[in-house]
Amino acid sequence: MSSALKKRDEQIKDFATKKIMEAERLALIGQLSANVAHELNNPLQGVVTFSHLLLEEHPCDDPFYTDAVEKIVGQANRCRDIIRGLLDFSRQRKPDKTICNLNTVLENCVSLLEKQVLFHNIDIVKNLQIDLPMTVADPSQIERVFINLIVNAAEAMDGNGRLTLTTFFNAKDKTIEIDIKDTGSGIREEDMDKIFDPFFTTKEVGHGTGLGLAISYGIVKGHRGNLLVKSVEKQGTTFTIVLPVVSSEEGNGNGHNP
Ligand SMILES: Nc1ncnc2c1ncn2[C@@H]1O[C@H](COP(=O)(O)OP(=O)(O)OP(=O)(O)O)[C@@H](O)[C@H]1O
Numbered sequence: 001m002s003s004a005l006k007k008r009d010e011q012i013k014d015f016a017t018k019k020i021m022e023a024e025r026l027a028l029i030g031q032l033s034a035n036v037a038h039e040l041n042n043p044l045q046g047v048v049t050f051s052h053l054l055l056e057e058h059p060c061d062d063p064f065y066t067d068a069v070e071k072i073v074g075q076a077n078r079c080r081d082i083i084r085g086l087l088d089f090s091r092q093r094k095p096d097k098t099i100c101n102l103n104t105v106l107e108n109c110v111s112l113l114e115k116q117v118l119f120h121n122i123d124i125v126k127n128l129q130i131d132l133p134m135t136v137a138d139p140s141q142i143e144r145v146f147i148n149l150i151v152n153a154a155e156a157m158d159g160n161g162r163l164t165l166t167t168f169f170n171a172k173d174k175t176i177e178i179d180i181k182d183t184g185s186g187i188r189e190e191d192m193d194k195i196f197d198p199f200f201t202t203k204e205v206g207h208g209t210g211l212g213l214a215i216s217y218g219i220v221k222g223h224r225g226n227l228l229v230k231s232v233e234k235q236g237t238t239f240t241i242v243l244p245v246v247s248s249e250e251g252n253g254n255g256h257n258p
C-alpha cells in the first residue's frame with residue numbers, strides 16, 4: 001500500500017474511533033441526565049403543587065406574598081421545562097409517530113418563526129424537494145428540532161444573513177436529509193465536540209440554556225436518524241438532519257429506540 005493510501009486509511013480509522021467515543025460519551029451523559037431528571041421530578045412536583053395551592057386556596061391581600069408565590073410558580077415551570085429537555089435528550093420520552101410530510105412540518109416552522117423580529121432581516125431560501133416521500137415520525141418532536149436549529153442559525157447571524165433550507169431524498173440510503181445552512185459566526189474548532197452536550201452554551205447568561213442541540217440530538221436519535229454538523233468559523237454552519245424513510249407498516253411497531 002502506498003504511504004498516501006496508508007495515511008488515508010489511518011485517518012478513516014481515527015475518525016471512526018472518534019465517532020464511536022463521541023456516541024458512547026453522549027449515551028453516558030444521556031443516562032446521567034435521565035437519572036438526574038427523574039430524581040428532580042418528584043420534589044419539583046411538590047413545589048408546583050403547594051405553590052399552586054397557596055395561590056388558589058390561600059389568597060392573601062399582601063401583594064408581596066402573591067408576587068413571591070407567582071415567581072415560585074414561574075421558576076418551577078422553568079425547572080419542569082429543563083427536566084423535559086433532559087428527558088428528550090436522553091430519549092426517555094416516547095415519540096408519538098404518525099405518517100407525515102417533512103416539507104410541510106418545515107414550512108409550518110418557517111411561517112411560525114419568520115414573523116419574529118429576529119428574522120426580519122434574514123433572507124430565507126427554500127430548496128424543498130417537491131416529491132419528498134412521506135415518512136413515519138413524530139411531527140411535533142421534529143418541529144422542535146427544526147425550530148431549535150433555525151433559531152440557532154438566526155442567532156448565529158445576529159438577525160442578518162441568509163438561511164438556506166434544503167430537503168432531499170437520498171434514494172440510495174432511503175433517507176430524507178434536511179439541511180439548515182446559515183451565513184453566521186460559525187462554530188469554533190474547540191467547541192465542535194461539546195455543542196451537543198446538555199448545558200453547553202456560548203451565549204450570555206440568561207440568553208441560552210444550552211439544551212436546544214442536546215434535545216434535538218436525542219429526538220433525531222429516537223427516530224433512528226443522525227444529526228451532523230459542518231462549520232467554518234466566520235463563514236457559517238450547516239446542520240444536516242438525516243431521517244430514515246419509514247413506511248406506515250414499518251412504523252406501526254414500537255417506535256422507541258432500543
Ligand atoms: N448555527 C450555529 N452557528 C454557530 N454556533 C452554533 C449554531 N448552533 C449552535 N451553535 C453553538 O452551539 C451552542 C449550543 O447550542 P444549543 O442550541 O444547544 O444552546 P443555546 O442556543 O446556547 O441555548 P438554548 O437553545 O438552550 O436556548 C450555542 O451556544 C452555540 O455556541
Ligand SMILES: [Mg+2]
Binds near residue numbers: 148
Ligand atoms: Mg439553541
